[in-house]
Amino acid sequence: MSVIVVPDVLLTLAREAREQAYAPYSRFLVGAAVMTKDGRRFSGCNVENASYGLCNCAERTALFSAVAAGCRPGDFEALAVIGDTPGPISPCGACRQVMAELCDEDMPVWLGNLHGAVQETTVEALLPGSFRLATAG
Ligand SMILES: O=c1ccn([C@H]2C[C@H](O)[C@@H](CO)O2)c(=O)[nH]1
Ligand SMILES: [Zn+2]
Secondary structure, eight states: OOOOOOHHHHHHHHHHHHTTOBOTTTOOOEEEEEEETTSOEEEEEOBOOSSGGGOBOHHHHHHHHHHHTTOOTTOEEEEEEEESOSSSOOOOHHHHHHHHHHSOTTOEEEEEETTSOEEEEEHHHHSTTOOOOTTOO
16 A cells, blocks of 8 residues: 655644754754655654764654654655755765665655755665665665
8 A cells, every 4th residue: 555645744743843852962852754665754853972972863753753663665655854954955974874774766855944845856866875784684
C-alpha cells in the first residue's frame, strides 16, 4: 500500500516536534518528521549533550525512532525538516548519510524554516555517491 503525502502535513509535524528540542548549548531548535509508505509518521527533535559530539540531530531522531518501531530501508515515503534558518534548513553530513542508508534515493525531502520557506529535494541530491556496503539492506 502506498499513501499520498503532501509537504504541509509533514512540515507541520516537524514544526511541532521542534518544540520538543533539547538544545541548551546551541539554542538551535530543529524538528523533523518522516512518513512511511504505509502511512505511519514519526517525528524527532535534536537532542544535545554536554559532551557536544553526542548531539543528535532531529532528522536522525525521527529516522531512528522509525527504525526502533520496526521500519527498514525502503519503507519511507518522505521526510520534512524545520529549523529557524533564514532560508530552508540544510541537513548535516551525518544525517545525509543516514538518509542515504535508510531512504530510497529519489525520496522527497522537504526542507523548511519557520517563515514558510520550503525547498523540495531528494536523498540522492543531498548526498550523491553515498557510502554503502554491499551487505546492507
Ligand atoms: O539539519 C540540522 C542541523 C542542525 N541540527 C542540530 C544539531 C545541533 O543540536 C544543533 C546545532 O547544530 O542543531 C539538526 O538537528 N538538524
Ligand atoms: Zn544532522
